[in-house]
Amino acid sequence: MSTTDQVQNLILESADFEDFLNELARFSAHQMAGDGDDALCGITLLRDRKAATIGWSSPSAREVDEIQYSLSQGPCLTAAKEEREVYVPDLLQEDRWGPDYASAVASHGLRSVFSLPFNLQGEAKAALNLYSDFPNKFDGRAAERARDFTREISQALRLAVRFSLHTDSASNLRATLESRTIIDIAVGIVMAQNRCSQEAAVEILTEASSNSNTKLRDIAKSLVNSVGGAGARTYYQEPGKVSSGPGS
Numbered sequence: 001m002s003t004t005d006q007v008q009n010l011i012l013e014s015a016d017f018e019d020f021l022n023e024l025a026r027f028s029a030h031q032m033a034g035d036g037d038d039a040l041c042g043i044t045l046l047r048d049r050k051a052a053t054i055g056w057s058s059p060s061a062r063e064v065d066e067i068q069y070s071l072s073q074g075p076c077l078t079a080a081k082e083e084r085e086v087y088v089p090d091l092l093q094e095d096r097w098g099p100d101y102a103s104a105v106a107s108h109g110l111r112s113v114f115s116l117p118f119n120l121q122g123e124a125k126a127a128l129n130l131y132s133d134f135p136n137k138f139d140g141r142a143a144e145r146a147r148d149f150t151r152e153i154s155q156a157l158r159l160a161v162r163f164s165l166h167t168d169s170a171s172n173l174r175a176t177l178e179s180r181t182i183i184d185i186a187v188g189i190v191m192a193q194n195r196c197s198q199e200a201a202v203e204i205l206t207e208a209s210s211n212s213n214t215k216l217r218d219i220a221k222s223l224v225n226s227v228g229g230a231g232a233r234t235y236y237q238e239p240g241k242v243s244s245g246p247g248s
Contacts, residue, residue, distance in 0.1 A: 006027065020160055042062060043128060075097075075115040079127040087113070091103075103203070112131070112134060114129075120158045122158070186219070187201045190204050
């Protein structure tokens with residue numbers, strides 16, 4: 001069975017858009033790992049100047065993607081925005097996005113990153129983000145396999161994204177945007193408490209996540225709750241709806 005046929009089956013068998021994206025990320029990680037190795041995969045969607053991981057092969061894949069969003073830079077954001085491949089052979093020798101990004105992702109035991117843009121042909125942009133705990137994992141034949149794979153699944157993802165954006169994209173993206181909100185607020189709190197830069201605040205949260213073996217968003221939520229008590233809310237108005245005020 002071809003890759004295209006397998007992805008089409010994922011669409012038919014998935015309960016909803018989010019389920020399809022997570023299955024696609026897991027399928028992508030399996031296809032790209034090769035030789036029995038493990039790999040992480042995330043799918044970044046960039047729309048209306050907001051970036052979010054909308055599909056992930058594991059919680060760890062989502063967490064390392066979120067490091068880039070907190071810093072507003074990184075290979076998957078570059079790949080999606082500029083619609084070009086971005087390869088990081090070895091995070092221990094990488095400085096294109098400053099030392100904070102590379103060290104934060106490497107702290108998760110990862111060494112190489114490969115981000116490839118999808119051809120969505122619309123207002124939304126997306127990228128496939130592959131992570132490996134081996135340096136130079138995506139050289140040569142592995143890179144060609146990733147390119148071929150991305151081309152084959154681009155059409156299926158394009159159709160799925162368009163369908164979602166025209167139906168229930170607001171509800172499907174709400175959860176990922178709320179996760180971003182809580183992390184951004186936590187970064188601001190750490191900056192204020194420690195009088196440090198955004199990059200340093202992200203590093204503090206990431207180290208706390210790694211040292212306690214707790215998800216980054218859970219660390220952020222705990223910090224925000226300890227300061228505000230009631231937690232944070234993402235204010236998100238669905239397209240086509242007009243707010244009638246705070247009580248609506």
